[in-house]
Amino acid sequence: MTSKGQPRRPARWPENVQYIAEPRYHASVPAHVRDFIRTGASAGPPRAHTHPQLAKPAVAIQPISDPSHPARGQYGLFATRKIPPHTHILDYVGEVHCDDRPDSDYDLSLYRTPDHLSVGVDAQFSGNEARFINDYRGIKAKPNAVFQERRTDCGELRMSVWSSSETIKKGDELLVSYGKSWWRARQESSTHDA
Numbered sequence: 001m002t003s004k005g006q007p008r009r010p011a012r013w014p015e016n017v018q019y020i021a022e023p024r025y026h027a028s029v030p031a032h033v034r035d036f037i038r039t040g041a042s043a044g045p046p047r048a049h050t051h052p053q054l055a056k057p058a059v060a061i062q063p064i065s066d067p068s069h070p071a072r073g074q075y076g077l078f079a080t081r082k083i084p085p086h087t088h089i090l091d092y093v094g095e096v097h098c099d100d101r102p103d104s105d106y107d108l109s110l111y112r113t114p115d116h117l118s119v120g121v122d123a124q125f126s127g128n129e130a131r132f133i134n135d136y137r138g139i140k141a142k143p144n145a146v147f148q149e150r151r152t153d154c155g156e157l158r159m160s161v162w163s164s165s166e167t168i169k170k171g172d173e174l175l176v177s178y179g180k181s182w183w184r185a186r187q188e189s190s191t192h193d194a
Helices: 031-039 180-193
Strands: 059-063 075-079 088-092 095-097 107-112 118-122 145-151 157-163
Touching: 031 107, 031 157, 088 145, 107 145, 107 157
Parallel strands: none
Antiparallel strands: 059 075, 088 157, 095 118, 107 118, 145 157
8 A cells, every 4th residue: 555545556557547456336336236246235145255365466467578469569467476276366446337338448247237237347447457467369279367256255246357277377477268249349349440
């Protein structure tokens, strides 16, 4: 923490993005949905952790200079120590919202309410290290990490990053699958722009 009570920004953090350690809630999130996400109200007791969890994120933001990497010239998230299989690495933190954000490349789906309201987490303008995780396509044969919903010890619903079924070695880039729908939306967007 800094002297002002704000979390300390990691090395290589972009100046135009606010670093946050806890989710923020946009005004578009109705009170009953916010209560459900924060506490699991009406969802039963919070789930206990069933897999190992790292005490402190074992990751660092690093520039990508490999000419064959699809994100060359940008940044990625790399393991700073060995991460065992099926381990919670960190949560994807950003602004929790219920509005449409088609122009954000940092917006993940968190939850869909029974009345079909979509809840997302957008780290475009404020977030944590997880916003630097790249898609595995063009880098490795398969992802070494996955996005997975979980409830924290306090009961808050979060989108989290977990190691997959194999150990992630120190120095390896954390890679997930953004999903076919993410890529399809980007292709549709680029065809409309052309």
